[in-house]
Amino acid sequence: MPSADALAAHPDSLALLDPGVLTHATTDPHALTYRPGTLALNAAQTAIRAGAHLMLNTRAAPHPGGLVTAERLTVTNTHQIVTHETHTLRARHVILATGADAPTHAEQHLGIHTRHARAYQQTPHLNAPSTPTSPTLHHAGLTLTPQHGAYTLHPAIHHRDPHGYTPTGGHLTGVPTGLRRETLEDLVGLMDALPILATPALHLGRSLSDIPGSWIALPHGHPHHPPTHEPLDDHTTLLLGGPHADTLGPHTAQTLAQQLAQHLAGT
Template sequence: MPPAEPPNPPGQVWAHTGQPFTHREFDTLVLGAGRMGASCALYLRQFAPTLSLLLVEEGGLPNEDGATLLAPGVWSGLGVPAERQREAGWTRAQLETAFGDISFQTRPLVDLHAAPGANRVPSRDLDLDAALVDPALVDTDALAWASVGTLAATYRPGALALNAAQAAIRAGAHLMLNTRAQLCGDGSVTLERLTVTNTHQIVVHETHRVRARTIVVALGAGGPHAIDHDLGVHSAHARAYRQFPRLNTSSTDASPLLRAHGLTLRPQNGGYTVVPAIHHRDPAGYVPVGGKLTGVPTGLRRETLEDLVAAMDALPALGTDALETGRSLSDVPGAWFALPHGKPDGLPLHEQVAPGVHLLLGGPHADTLGVSTAFDLAARIAGVEGRPWEELE
């Protein structure tokens, strides 16, 4: 475990171009203030409080256009390899206690199936929330078997990013918002401070060149692109565009998570957020477009639409007006997500891609393993030995 926050003076925040910036060198730059970058910055301040650190974010905190704000926020050991289960458990403990109020809540995860299998019981025998067994939502004849994960949990990744960044600033980290970063390949980074014109165009207001001994690239789906284009380092990582339709079927704080047909229904704001599976990487240059449902234009991309149609018999609520499909892509929340090693089930990782430059990636399992991966990178940069989860029983 890292030590308590050191008694350093708080860092400075540059939120807009009216605040002059004259710094030319830091010990560490962390590019990207999503949950991965922000938590890495916090752990770095705790491990190495004497090293100067600048956290850079292209948008606000949290970034409304980033994947962190739209991430499902579902902790679950389901799908995590056995060798990383202790790490996942350590991450769960961190989410519950180390980041303040992030709306962490333990919920059972009910995994529904059409056929019997190991550790599955008849769905009708489960003591579930009434809304979950409502025939309008779940057809328990089609999904007659279920297994239950009692330790699953939900939280708000956007709140985690905000709280981690604020704690890092209190511990002496500096933060620059509304700034685009470009790697230069010589230990320096070009920072483009952005502003908005009176015609709502985003323009570069001023440019600075900053050097650092260590650079952490935590730009989410944009990280591999930056490594490839700015440094000329080939990356096997990829990205995919993921959408999160809204299902306006009633849920409560006691409603469990539901998983069936590759979909996860996350109780949220009195209804459900539908979390579809990621099937493959999107090719370079792909531009997300909506599809059509019975000839009617929708905002759902084809892969998501096909998943929902295939699940409508077992989850009949998906075939009603309760599902918000929109008329265009902008009507359905979605964001680009990183795919470590180009795999839809790729696990979070960090790797050194050039001298002094580290890539930090979350991906589909960032909810469960992202914080521990950021912790591990921070410990390595600071020269701290050991991984606390390896000491767990």
């Protein structure tokens, strides 16, 4: 429903944008909220208490038949990475949940080609004050997440990146910046609605390494497809979160866990 006072209780957020752009905004005081990082940490701690073994600094590779090779890595004083120990594990079922690298792992180690893709998403920093109670804002594909007293921007993902693509920074009025060209164009187009983007509070960086970013999985190659899971063979299931992993991922993972529990109980 239209609500002109949706952010009346959050004056710090009103300083970021033109309230006129919130033509269909409202707040739900009864909505449940959570932080994905905290949720993942609690899930990992619960799994460990239930008997799961956690191996840090480990590189794992799946193999047909429910086999997984785990190589424990060690960093020497000269920052060289060496293999400390190798384990071959066998499981009744393996869930391949390695994010944007999962389709590549399925192809390289299992010989199974999937239709999934990936895209490189940068997360620029916005030096505008936020508090632990500041809401997450979303407008025209751009998400502003309060984090560490400021905001992290999550730009929209428009398309998949081709295999082998190396992200590069763009130019703004001839000045090199660390943001990709399509991200720059999106932010420039949003400056009227979000005037804060047109100030020095937005950190563009001088090179790509100045702007945090990561490869994001795209289930079925589409940036708006929800998280999904699918069997790769009789012993392996692929679990992909993608851009909606924070909001819809836990439900997808729980659904997969329930299906596997029923299947394994019957075998």
